[in-house]
Amino acid sequence: MTVAVRMTGIAKRFGDCVAVRDGSLEVAAGEIHALVGENGAGKSTMMRILAGIYPPDAGTVEVAGGDVTGWSAAQAISASVGMVHQHFMLVPTLTIAENVILGREPTRGLAIDMARAEREVAAAAERSGFRMNVRQLVRELSVGEQQRVEILKTLVRGARILILDEPTAVLSPPEVEELWRVLRALRDDGGTIILITHKLDEVTEISDTITVIRAGRTVARFPTAGTSPASIARAMVGRDVVLAGDAPLASRKATVPAFAPVLDVRHLVVAGERLSRAVDDVSFTIQAHEILGIAGVEGNGQSALIEAIVGLRRAPSGEIHIAGTNVTELSVSERDARGLAHIPEDRHLRGLVLDYSIADNLILGKQRAYQNRGGALDRGRILDDARAAIAVADIRPSDPMLPARALSGGNQQKIVIARALARQNFVLVAAQPTRGVDVGAIELIHARLRAARDAGTGILLVSAELSEILALSDRVAVMYGGRIVAIVPRSEASEEMLGPLMTGART
Amino acid sequence: MSDPNAELMREENPSTVSESMVIIRSRALRDRVVEAVLPPLVALLVSIVVGDLLILAVGQSPGAVYRLMLEGTWGNAYGFAQVLYKSTTLICTGLAVAVGLRAGLFNIGAEGQLAAGGLAAALVGLALPAGTSALIAVPLCTVGALVAGGAVGFVPGALRAKWGAHEVITTIMLNFIVLALLSWLISTRLRVPETLHTQVIRAGALPRLSAAWSGFHGSAANGSIAIVLCAAVILGWYLFRTRGGFELRAVGLQPEAAENAGISVGRTWIRALTISGALAGLGGINFVLGYEHYYEEGFATGAGFLGIAVALVGRSNPLGVVLAALFFATLSQGGLAINALVPKQMVDALQGVVILAMAASVPEVRRLLARSRGKR
Numbered sequence: 001m002t003v004a005v006r007m008t009g010i011a012k013r014f015g016d017c018v019a020v021r022d023g024s025l026e027v028a029a030g031e032i033h034a035l036v037g038e039n040g041a042g043k044s045t046m047m048r049i050l051a052g053i054y055p056p057d058a059g060t061v062e063v064a065g066g067d068v069t070g071w072s073a074a075q076a077i078s079a080s081v082g083m084v085h086q087h088f089m090l091v092p093t094l095t096i097a098e099n100v101i102l103g104r105e106p107t108r109g110l111a112i113d114m115a116r117a118e119r120e121v122a123a124a125a126e127r128s129g130f131r132m133n134v135r136q137l138v139r140e141l142s143v144g145e146q147q148r149v150e151i152l153k154t155l156v157r158g159a160r161i162l163i164l165d166e167p168t169a170v171l172s173p174p175e176v177e178e179l180w181r182v183l184r185a186l187r188d189d190g191g192t193i194i195l196i197t198h199k200l201d202e203v204t205e206i207s208d209t210i211t212v213i214r215a216g217r218t219v220a221r222f223p224t225a226g227t228s229p230a231s232i233a234r235a236m237v238g239r240d241v242v243l244a245g246d247a248p249l250a251s252r253k254a255t256v257p258a259f260a261p262v263l264d265v266r267h268l269v270v271a272g273e274r275l276s277r278a279v280d281d282v283s284f285t286i287q288a289h290e291i292l293g294i295a296g297v298e299g300n301g302q303s304a305l306i307e308a309i310v311g312l313r314r315a316p317s318g319e320i321h322i323a324g325t326n327v328t329e330l331s332v333s334e335r336d337a338r339g340l341a342h343i344p345e346d347r348h349l350r351g352l353v354l355d356y357s358i359a360d361n362l363i364l365g366k367q368r369a370y371q372n373r374g375g376a377l378d379r380g381r382i383l384d385d386a387r388a389a390i391a392v393a394d395i396r397p398s399d400p401m402l403p404a405r406a407l408s409g410g411n412q413q414k415i416v417i418a419r420a421l422a423r424q425n426f427v428l429v430a431a432q433p434t435r436g437v438d439v440g441a442i443e444l445i446h447a448r449l450r451a452a453r454d455a456g457t458g459i460l461l462v463s464a465e466l467s468e469i470l471a472l473s474d475r476v477a478v479m480y481g482g483r484i485v486a487i488v489p490r491s492e493a494s495e496e497m498l499g500p501l502m503t504g505a506r507t
Numbered sequence: 508m509s510d511p512n513a514e515l516m517r518e519e520n521p522s523t524v525s526e527s528m529v530i531i532r533s534r535a536l537r538d539r540v541v542e543a544v545l546p547p548l549v550a551l552l553v554s555i556v557v558g559d560l561l562i563l564a565v566g567q568s569p570g571a572v573y574r575l576m577l578e579g580t581w582g583n584a585y586g587f588a589q590v591l592y593k594s595t596t597l598i599c600t601g602l603a604v605a606v607g608l609r610a611g612l613f614n615i616g617a618e619g620q621l622a623a624g625g626l627a628a629a630l631v632g633l634a635l636p637a638g639t640s641a642l643i644a645v646p647l648c649t650v651g652a653l654v655a656g657g658a659v660g661f662v663p664g665a666l667r668a669k670w671g672a673h674e675v676i677t678t679i680m681l682n683f684i685v686l687a688l689l690s691w692l693i694s695t696r697l698r699v700p701e702t703l704h705t706q707v708i709r710a711g712a713l714p715r716l717s718a719a720w721s722g723f724h725g726s727a728a729n730g731s732i733a734i735v736l737c738a739a740v741i742l743g744w745y746l747f748r749t750r751g752g753f754e755l756r757a758v759g760l761q762p763e764a765a766e767n768a769g770i771s772v773g774r775t776w777i778r779a780l781t782i783s784g785a786l787a788g789l790g791g792i793n794f795v796l797g798y799e800h801y802y803e804e805g806f807a808t809g810a811g812f813l814g815i816a817v818a819l820v821g822r823s824n825p826l827g828v829v830l831a832a833l834f835f836a837t838l839s840q841g842g843l844a845i846n847a848l849v850p851k852q853m854v855d856a857l858q859g860v861v862i863l864a865m866a867a868s869v870p871e872v873r874r875l876l877a878r879s880r881g882k883r
Contacts, residue, residue, distance in 0.1 A: 331771070332769040350767040351764060371749075376750075377749060
């Protein structure tokens with residue numbers, strides 16, 4: 001076998017944080033290689049070193065047999081190594097063709113030769129099997145289409161070794177299938193693909209070889225054929241893990257008599273930015289002891305629905321009732337006082353003040369309760385409660401004075417969840433509760449959500465992960481184009497049944 | 508290929524984990540201190556080098572000029588008292604800008620707020636009957652200054668919260684309006700004929716520091732610095748110890764998260780700019796109650812804008828603001844001392860260099876630190 005990439009003894013630290021301590025990777029030419037590991041294990045850092053974004057502190061990097069340790073991103077690109085980042089780097093107001101040629105525009109005289117550019121980009125898209133109109137504006141594209149533009153960008157620059165960082169995080173099931181088709185075609189054409197992911201079913205489906213990184217060290221490498229998701233998970237976490245899909249369905253103790261719903265949403269309409277209505281006449285109820293899961297491809301009104309329910313956005317029409325009280329006109333803190341808790345979908349934006357300590361983040365929104373008579377905050381009590389919460393939620397590192405910024409994504413999310421579940425709620429709105437969180441933490445977070453449900457909280461779960469919806473929900477609703485297109489009991493829901501509803505193929 | 512399970516046996520030694528945690532903690536603390544102290548030092552060094560070149564360009568010896576500058580400020584009692592006097596107003600405007608920055612807002616209106624505070628202090632002092640005890644009159648005049656400055660600060664806060672009008676624009680524009688309004692009041696209603704100032708206040712005058720120690724004789728330094736330092740301490744306590752400060756800083760760092768936590772972002776903006784305006788207005792007592800005992804048009808021109816530099820160099824920290832105000836006051840007083848050797852404009856140029864160097868050094872130093880840590 002020809003080795004396309006060999007990285008040995010890689011180490012890299014950022015300040016006090018060791019991202020990679022002993023990383024190695026060997027990728028054969030013409031294979032799809034999955035690089036898996038928990039969040040913060042060092043996968044992305046390894047790949048950024050390979051793509052020339054950072055130099056390693058120690059170790060060697062070889063590409064196609066030559067030592068390229070410490071090369072620059074420009075050198076990597078000219079040596080046919082291309083990386084598609086988790087966050088797209090596209091200009092929404094430019095067309096596909098303009099985005100692809102950005103930085104290497106063909107010119108005629110002083111002007112850009114747009115006709116030639118479009119011809120070349122269209123030809124490259126054709127070769128790679130992409131169906132796209134290169135004159136379309138990027139802002140009109142779906143997330144999956146934008147990702148294809150990113151891939152096309154690296155291919156046009158001559159990439160033969162393609163690195164993809166969590167490419168399916170934002171895709172719907174049919175878009176994932178389309179991506180696999182493209183990647184397989186690239187591989188069969190002789191390209192080498194390195195896929196960073198922590199989704200185990202994807203690893204087993206698409207990859208030829210797997211490398212597992214744990215805590216900055218490469219701990220295992222094995223061919224995909226003959227491995228199971230459970231054994232990969234064990235390698236990632238270092239112990240046995242209950243995977244979401246394996247969890248016993250409906251672990252509820254008993255069926256609960258139908259009380260008045262804890263959350264009652266009636267004919268809710270929320271104005272959107274581009275769509276005239278981000279949420280269009282949505283009605284549903286959630287009982288105590290129930291999880292209602294909302295499945296749907298991102299961008300179909302889920303964010304607007306959540307913000308309207310928790311009070312961050314005004315609803316021009318419709319009503320929201322929490323445990324029998326009409327809260328439609330109430331503020332965020334007034335709804336909070338009536339028993340509504342919220343796990344926001346973007347923890348960096350809405351969930352945390354990253355420069356605040358863990359302790360301060362744990363009381364954010366509850367600061368009134370920690371105020372002395374003199375007006376000062378009771379630091380002693382804040383710290384005591386923080387230490388207790390850190391122990392219960394297993395937040396690491398456990399120093400309550402560390403800024404939230406210093407923690408990994410999974411541990412940051414544990415702060416957000418610990419805060420939301422610190423008291424008994426009527427309603428919990430949990431949006432993407434395990435996004436970007438590793439397998440071990442997912443297990444813990446799911447257990448806490450189930451425990452809250454069993455204790456009587458009605459939970460609205462919004463997730464882009466269909467497997468998560470199916471693992472946790474008692475009922476499943478599908479949201480498409482701002483509307484709830486179906487609500488079914490969990491027993492009737494399946495991936496095959498929900499997929500077409502999510503993409504609007506069936507209503 | 509290796510067997511995954513065999514590899515899994517290598518586990519981290521738990522004791523080294525807890526040890527490295529302690530190291531992380533102390534390092535983080537040290538890095539924070541280094542990050543706070545290094546930029547001003549680098550900026551100072553750069554300014555001194557540029558200052559040397561400027562002094563050489565006008566044909567003088569840098570050593571002689573700097574010596575004269577130090578002698579004229581920290582080198583004798585009068586010079587030092589003058590530094591204290593000049594820094595008093597700058598501490599106020601610096602704190603004003605700092606509290607805005609903590610809430611994520613840029614208050615460029617300290618100039619107008621300062622003038623409004625000064626006039627209000629004078630009007631209260633004029634309205635009180637002569638012979639009112641200073642124990643009553645000084646607090647009343649001070650409150651007058653705070654309220655007037657706060658009222659001017661409230662307006663851009665409300666405009667931002669209610670209609671989203673950007674505070675940079677509104678505070679700048681409000682400077683013109685307030686200063687023009689005060690100018691009109693002075694020239695038509697309040698002035699002593701043939702001057703641009705009001706009558707001397709009947710009550711509320713603060714003693715000069717020279718009353719306590721004759722070495723300060725001739726200097727304008729006065730008791731208002733005690734009031735202003737109290738304000739700095741109270742602001743520090745408010746920002747870092749109280750619920751209000753907790754919410755204000757959260758809004759400044761991450762408004763979306765604060766909003767999600769039920770904090771009203773708009774109301775916090777209004778509160779921050781009102782406090783900011785009040786602190787700038789407080790600066791008015793230094794001249795009005797402490798020095799001339801009347802309001803005079805243009806009594807502190809430029810101090811409001813210099814407050815921006817003071818807040819930036821002081822890293823929006825009350826203690827840092829006090830130190831930065833002393834530094835800029837030293838430059839200003841030192842400029843007078845070296846007037847014989849070099850043109851006064853040179854000191855203004857040097858002040859500009861300090862501000863530029865400071866603004867550039869903060870991110871640059873952070874980048875260098877990050878790189879050196881990466882290598883460690």
